[in-house]
Amino acid sequence: MVATADLDGDGQMEVVAAAGREYKVFDWQQGTFVVIAAGQAPQDILSLTAGCLQSDDRPEILMGTRDQILVYAPSESGLTMLYQSLLYPQAYFRKVSVGDVNGDGKLEIIGAASGAQTLYFFGLWTLQDRSRRLEELGRVYLGGLVDVEGSGSEGQVVAGTTEGYVDVYVPTALLPREGETLYTVRRGDSLWRIARRFRVSVQALVEANDLQHPYRLDPGQALVIPAGRRDTS
Numbered sequence: 001m002v003a004t005a006d007l008d009g010d011g012q013m014e015v016v017a018a019a020g021r022e023y024k025v026f027d028w029q030q031g032t033f034v035v036i037a038a039g040q041a042p043q044d045i046l047s048l049t050a051g052c053l054q055s056d057d058r059p060e061i062l063m064g065t066r067d068q069i070l071v072y073a074p075s076e077s078g079l080t081m082l083y084q085s086l087l088y089p090q091a092y093f094r095k096v097s098v099g100d101v102n103g104d105g106k107l108e109i110i111g112a113a114s115g116a117q118t119l120y121f122f123g124l125w126t127l128q129d130r131s132r133r134l135e136e137l138g139r140v141y142l143g144g145l146v147d148v149e150g151s152g153s154e155g156q157v158v159a160g161t162t163e164g165y166v167d168v169y170v171p172t173a174l175l176p177r178e179g180e181t182l183y184t185v186r187r188g189d190s191l192w193r194i195a196r197r198f199r200v201s202v203q204a205l206v207e208a209n210d211l212q213h214p215y216r217l218d219p220g221q222a223l224v225i226p227a228g229r230r231d232t233s
């Protein structure tokens, strides 16, 4: 399978080809395709596409494997893996696509996992320590799932199933947006303490995460911290 993208920003497309675990990047030079980089993914590459997740003009290469989604970016040595999702055992990400699903102007990754029969949404997210991670933003179970295509507009995703193509309703209000922070709940945390630390109201936290009374938090749970008066000290 192949994907094309102008990885080095010279105005000319490079071609990324993948077979098994191996990938190669080809550049058109003096009338012929020349291999300029090659490498191996941790598992067989089941899907491949290009998209600008971090900025408008420098595309990343996205790969789906059996258990996860990987994001590669051009580097001196060819392609370097920048981000990887958590492991989703036997999910089989057979199609990856990009689209601005939540309408914040930033692209999300949409992964169609034929094994899990689930559409997963991922975004590059800034954590409380300012590092970035490829974070799951949401998921939709869809029986017979085989394909997905993100459209560039809010909430619209078209999925292919064994029955044909369907428009998928994505609960976009629950997907975090640019400017918000993801916080991973630690042992001993309470909503009140988290709200105080990030200088937001408890009510804002409850609404941003659609929490139900009595607001029990589990260690490891991801919370969206709404944009606004965040502590930047």
Ligand SMILES: [Ca+2]
Residues within 6 Å of the ligand: 005, 006, 007, 008, 009, 010, 011, 012, 013, 014
């Ligand atoms: Ca190029």
Ligand SMILES: [Ca+2]
Residues within 6 Å of the ligand: 099, 100, 101, 102, 103, 104, 105, 106, 107, 108
């Ligand atoms: Ca977006």
